[in-house]
């Protein structure tokens with residue numbers, strides 16, 4: 036167990052997953068508060084950092100603050116107007132999903148400021164957010180995946196070749212989003228065009244995948260250089276695929292099965308592949324690895340890695356650890372300890388060069 040620390044929970048963020056982050060942050064703050072002093076920093080939709088007075092994250096309000104990129108300032112949160120010191124967190128915990136939070140940008144600021152933070156570093160966050168890069172790294176390490184193509188613009192010839200190679204249906208996804216935003220399934224050439232237009236509204240880069248009829252299973256990974264995999268869970272979406280509403284709508288009937296009803300050999304292989312995916316992107320701290328398990332063939336296909344998975348008390352990541360014998364508050368404590376461990380190792384590295 037770590038000593039009592041001041042942990043700054045950053046939440047909200049300039050992304051389509053702002054609301055989801057609020058929900059994750061509520062439970063993270065509550066869990067952390069059992070052992071630590073929690074500071075809540077709302078990043079509003081405009082990107083302002085607002086330090087809130089209490090230990091519970093609120094959807095609005097707070098004193099505008101900033102963190103300087105200078106390591107000499109010790110990670111202080113300073114009031115925007117007069118630079119007065121308002122707080123000095125020991126650890127930062129970015130409970131942010133999607134662009135500007137999970138993609139390496141806020142991690143870059145933490146690196147510059149030389150403060151410990153929970154989760155993956157700059158490069159691992161960036162490549163995990165970008166489905167095209169993520170897939171390239173997975174294939175470099177020989178991980179099984181669906182067939183896919185990356186498109187940068189509407190182009191009739193390339194689109195025809197893509198459908199010839201992948202067949203129908205296909206899944207069309209903006210490369211850099213999450214929570215199924217902009218993801219479409221197309222079962223005809225016309226629908227493919229519509230899905231591409233929709234995806235290009237969100238990103239300059241679009242990934243097109245062979246659509247498979249599959250069960251969806253997920254594993255939670257925890258650790259730094261020696262990561263461990265949790266029990267395996269299964270998502271049973273309440274509609275054709277696991278879209279935004281089936282993930283978050285209050286009336287969603289999507290079910291989580293923990294543990295997933297799988298034979299022991301499949302469970303073992305999913306856990307092994309989860310750790311391999313974590314290593315493939317060089318993740319740190321935590322990640323949830325999602326799989327498609329093709330019904331007809333039993334093929335286990337890595338779908339994606341999320342370096343800041345949903346973290347409400349009913350989210351898959353904490354529930355998988357709970358089922359593996361690690362309660363919520365202890366899980367958070369482990370994440371804080373992993374952040375400190377990584378930070379102290381990095382601080383010992385040489386930054387000079389010479390004889």
Ligand SMILES: Nc1ncnc2c1ncn2[C@@H]1O[C@H](COP(=O)(O)OP(=O)(O)O)[C@@H](O)[C@H]1O
Pocket residue numbers: 181206208212213214215216218244245246247248249251272276277278325327338339
């Ligand atoms: N190639 C595919 N074949 C079948 N279903 C898919 C495929 N890709 C995605 N899906 C469905 O779409 C959902 C969202 O896709 P995903 O790649 O996980 O996007 P996100 O990063 O937004 O969560 C998945 O949970 C799954 O239900």
Ligand SMILES: [Mg+2]
Pocket residue numbers: 214215325339
């Ligand atoms: Mg997903």
